[in-house]
Amino acid sequence: MQQIPQQPSISIADKVILITGAYGLIGFTIAQAFLLxxxxxxxxxxxxxxxxxxxxxxxxxxxxxSFLLATLDITREESCEKVISEIAGKFGKLDVLVNNAAIDAKFDQQHAGSVNPSRFEYYPVELLRKSVEVNLTGTVIITQFACRQMLKQGSGNIINVASTYSMVAPNQSLYDFGEGVKQFKPVDYIASKSFIPNFTRYIATFYSREGIRCNAIVPHAVFNNHNEAFLKNFAKLSPLGRMCDREELVGPFTFLASDASSYMTGSVLTVDGGWTAW
Ligand SMILES: NC(=O)c1ccc[n+]([C@@H]2O[C@H](COP(=O)([O-])OP(=O)(O)OC[C@H]3O[C@@H](n4cnc5c(N)ncnc54)[C@H](O)[C@@H]3O)[C@@H](O)[C@H]2O)c1
Structure with missing residues (x-):
């Protein structure tokens, strides 16, 4: 007779979890939910x-x-090293790293002159460099220091925050508000976030025999008082017909942070209302 399977534990009680970019929309939502x-x-x-x-x-x-607030610049090695050693000092371990910090570079529309800088052919390349520095290089640096600590413990769990723009191109009609008001989602965010799923697979396979697992989560369009024109465009293009309520991310993040996902590594969990399904 086979044994009845044990109830999987989706508990994260007592886990020590570092969230980067934790003062932002998603980071602070998840931080409070984890504390609760x-x-x-x-x-x-x-x-x-x-x-x-x-x-x-x-x-x-x-x-x-139960919490610690830390000043962190993920692009600077000394800053990452300091925060990880503060965590080891205060809590004695680091169970989970949530790589959430990122930028979505903004350009100066007012001084753009006659060209639309969000169009690919005019996009200011220095903004790409900035996004790569934070979203790609910074994510690598903080992960390096977290892994050093996790290796000392013999265990660890990393959750990388990707985007639907890590998976598919933006549907530019989302940013067409009619009457000549047309923006484009620029290339920097797409280029830098596309790195996340394959970085996830890299880390997952690199450390698969050393006790560290790594998965990514793909949120999409978390509601943050967007205007009516955007909401209307979005509803047309989204299979679920609406943006994501920030609380709808809590379950998927908790699952990945908990031992209920213990056989998952290198995977990409999509939470996008079906955006990438058609
Ligand atoms: N909001 C969405 O709809 C959405 C959708 C898909 C993916 N995402 C992803 O979710 C994550 C969080 O997005 P958000 O909407 O909460 O963004 P946000 O801008 O509200 O928060 C990002 C936080 O990162 C911090 N940060 C920026 N550079 C940093 C650095 N060098 N070091 C440390 N912290 C830094 C910022 O200060 C900010 O508090 C990002 O990775 C983003 O790409 C967001």
Whole structure:
């Protein structure tokens, strides 16, 4: 007789989880959700301007010893090294790294003159360099330092945050608001985020016999007070007909952070309302 399968544990209680870019829309949502579930969370971000508000919000809800706010620039090795050693000092381990920090470079539309800088042929290439520096090089650097700590422990779990633009090209009609108001999703975000799924496979296979697993999650279009024109375009193009509520990401992130996903490594979990399904 086969044994009845054990209930898979989707608990993340007591796991020590570092979230990069944790003061932003998705990072802060996930950080609070993880804390609510009993994890110990390190919120790390380059934007110190938001630190006081974030601290106040967390202190209202969670015990002071369950979280740490850290200033982190993922593009700088000394900054990454410092944060990882702070985590080891305070919590003694690092169970999960969520590589969430990224930029979506903005150009100066007002001073663009007669050309549309979001069009590929005029796109300012220095913005591509900036995005590559953060979204690609920065992700590699913080992962290096996290892996050094995880190797010492003999275990670790990395969740890389990709995008549907890691998987497919943007449908540029999403950014066509009629009456001549037309933007284009520029190439920097697409180029730099396309790196994430294959980086995930690289890390997953590199460390597969050393106790570290690595998966990616693909969110898409998290609602953040977008205007009516965008919402209308989006509803037409999305199979589910709507944007993502930030809370809908909590389940998939928790699953990947927990031991319930223990046989998953190198995979890419799509949470996109069906965007890439047609
Ligand atoms: N919001 C969406 O709809 C969406 C969709 C698909 C994928 N994503 C991905 O989700 C992740 C989070 O997106 P978001 O919408 O919350 O973005 P956001 O801009 O709200 O947050 C990103 C955070 O990263 C921080 N950051 C930037 N550069 C940094 C650096 N060098 N070091 C450390 N921190 C840095 C920023 O200060 C910011 O707080 C990104 O990887 C993004 O590509 C977002």
């Amino acid at each position: 579930q009993g994890a110990r969370v390190v919120l790390a971000d380059i934007n110190d301007g938001r630190k006081a508000n974030i601290l106040e919000a967390l202190e209202r809800e969670f015990p002071a010893d």
